[in-house]
Amino acid sequence: MPVIYIGTMAKPATGKKKRAAKAAKTKTRLAKAKAGKAAKLKAPPQQAKADAKAMHGDIPRWTDAEIDEAFRRFAAREPHPKGELHHTNAFTLLVAVVLSAQATDAGVNKATPGLFAVADTPEKMAKLGEDRIRELIKTIGLYRTKAKNVAALATILSEQYHGEVPRSREELEALPGVGRKTANVVLNIAFGEPTMAVDTHIFRIGNRTGMAPGKTPREVEDELVARIPAKYMQHAHHWLILHGxxxxxxxxxxxxxxxxxxxxxxxGKTVAA
Ligand code: SF4
Structure with missing residues (x-):
């Protein structure tokens, strides 16, 4: 017998309405979770204020003696710091650094053992080809573009550089997917050059502490290279990254x-000077 609804009696929701209500609830829950996550990632207001002040260059600059002392301490604590990207030679280092753009070292290290097991030289990588490379690195962000770049740079090294990684900044930066930062890492780690690859950590430390203020990574790089004593430059990049x-x-x-x-x-520092 059909049920008759009278006056203010509410009709039970239909299947369609129920689904819409459920979807709206899920949307609200996800939005709240997202807002909570964003709030957690945001720096506390005092700290954000202190960082903004530092970014404006409104804090005292370090003296040469202070810079020397900081690196003396870093060196005493960790005389031989190492990069965290796994590699076996200059070529696998170059590839690992190219893959690490906008990705974590840990994420890259999960994918590269499989890739380097089959291709640890430019010749093998070029032979492997873009499709197979893409398949092997698909857990890394921007893997499609990166696969394309790695295949192209491997072909160039194989055909124009006898399978060697070039030692000059100009030649490195001319390779697909290789910018100034990547070139700096390769020059420093593979060839022992006193370069400074400014990543997000070093950029933050340079500005926040007052050690090397600069509005762009290049400004921070130039300041650090100009002021860090030569005897510390070989490892300075690693010490700062690890510190950050x-x-x-x-x-x-x-x-x-x-x-x-x-x-x-x-x-904004939380200990007294
Ligand atoms: S961790 Fe050290 S360098 Fe960084 S803000 Fe605090 S005191 Fe300064």
Whole structure:
């Protein structure tokens, strides 16, 4: 017998309405989760203010003696720092760095063993081809473009450089997918050049601490190269990256365990000078 609804009696939702209500609830839940995540990633207001001040160059600059002292401490604590990207030769280093753009070293390290097991030279990589490379690196962000670049640079090295990675910045930067930062990493790690590859960590440290303020990575690079004593330049890039990755974190720097806290000029630091 059909049910008759009278006056204000609410009709039960139809299947279509139920689905729409459920979808709206899920949308709200996801939006709340997203907002919560964004809030967690955001620096506390005081800290954000201090970072903004540092970015405007409104904090005292370090003296030469302070820079020397910071690197003396980094060197004493870790005399032979190592990069975290796995590689076996200059070519696999170059490929790993190209793959690491906008990706984490850990993510790249998960994919490269399979790739390098079948192609650890430009000749083998060129022979492997773009499609197979793409398949092997598909867990890494921007893998389609990166596969294309790796295949193209392997072909160039194989055909024009006798399978060797060139040692000059100009030649490196002319390769597909290789910019100044990648060239700096390869020149430093593979060939021992005193270069400074400014990534997000080094850019933050340079500005936040007052060690090397600059509006662009290039400005920070030039300042660091000009001011870090030559005897520390070989490892300076690694020390700063490790400091940014494990101590001077973007959102919540661990100032209480920082070995250069007394030298740091950041107004937001959480330990007394
Ligand atoms: S004290 Fe150390 S960890 Fe804190 S902001 Fe300065 S450099 Fe970074």
């Amino acid at each position: 990755r494990y101590t001077c974190l973007a959102r919540k720097p661990l100032c209480e365990r920082c070995i250069i806290a007394d030298l740091c000029k950041w107004p």
